[in-house]
Amino acid sequence: MRVPALRAAILVLFLLAWEGVARTANPLLYVPPSAVLPAFGRLLALESYPDLVPSLLLTLREILVAYALAIAAGLGCGFALGLNRTIGRAYGPILAALYAVPAVVWYPSLMLFFGLDAASKIAFGFLLGFFPITLAVLAGIRQVSPHMLVVARAFGARPLVIFVKVMVPAMLFTLVGGLRTGLALSVIGVIVGEILGSRSGMGALINHAYGLFRTSDYVALVLVTLVLIVGSDALASLVERRAQRWTD
């Protein structure tokens, strides 16, 4: 009860402060909320950017592909490194070293390899989403108590059954946490990729508005993107909570 009220209070306070600052400063740069609202209306009515819907769909599609690839590769690498000691010792340190590099330094080369269109955004979203998923698998495997594996073996479980009935449930919570982080980072990767250089998608629209000093349109576009991000994270946290209820 008090939490939503407090949350609303900070929002109102923030908007008021923003409005006050914007009115005293240059309104072209510090566009006030009162100007964003009509811009938001024009955006949703497809007046300012008629290609909003296809752009949104393109960005969504890039995110989905990037995330699906990150899940497939992250689970594959994670389990290969975590379940096989030799592979883990050979490639684990390389993975950790690559993870330490700020991913954005790869982006120019991704654009060179994959061009300005969707492929380079997907590649960047994949790259960002891949690491947390792989690392979550590795952390999850370390969490599985060896004793439980012995118990399962004593009851006649074969390796595949042990994997499905013991390992996966034992590491599920960590795994789902990694998948959630992976989604957030894939979303960030795709959008950052679009902003750094693209011809279509939400990032391209944001770039366009910002480049032409259409600041109120720019803020409206950011708001739409924000809804996309918050929405995807809310979905992921729902899945995470279900997994948590199921595991412990």
Place this chain on the structure above:
Amino acid sequence: MSDLIVVESVSKRYVTSSGPIEALHDVSLSVGAGEFCTLIGPSGCGKSTLLGMLGGLVTADTGRLLVDGRPVNGPDPGRVATVFQDAGLFPWRTALENVEFGLELQGVPRERRRAVATELLGPLGLRDFAEKYPRELSGGLRQRVAIGRALAIDTQIILMDEPFGALDEQTRLLMGEWLLDIWRRTRKTVVFVTHSLHEALALSTRVMVMTARPGRIKRVLELPMPYPRAMESAEMVALRATLWSGIRDESLRAMGER
């Protein structure tokens, strides 16, 4: 009558970073059907290793192990079930689902295994805890679930590796009485590992004392008295002294080695 479990000159050596350790040296024993046979000895005497071998989880370097005339070759849930000191329950499964685990692995249909497990919960004293998760259960109840999981697959033999070792003394005494009751009802063959003289004397039909590392069978005590046993009787007190004198030297040796 042939023995259900036969162990013939089994040895086991572990290689550790500080050199090889001989855990068992030339151990031979046999256990008849329906016996409650206890292995007792100082820490590190290889009794858990021996139990692991019977369960097919540890391989012997030399010698052979037969269960019901057939050599042990890996875990065999059709003949042998194991209860561990750490209950090793699966935290994402309810008590009932944990009891069902072995049946599930054997492909028993859902309704059937649920029925078997539910029927077991009564004598296990777990009827009110079927839907509870392990973290909601006390140590004693958890160990009962682990015993239920072993009983559910209805093997002839149950191996118990210090099943009450982690419990407080009072719970331990009660769990012992309860286990005796279960054993006398099901007439299973039990091989039991413990540190407790009281447990060994109150529960077993036979006690085998093991030496300090490398483990060997030092002496065997037959206990034909009926249950429940009056542990304060002159006979039991004398037996306790005999048993302790056999173990004491070995425990001293085991302590000295550290």
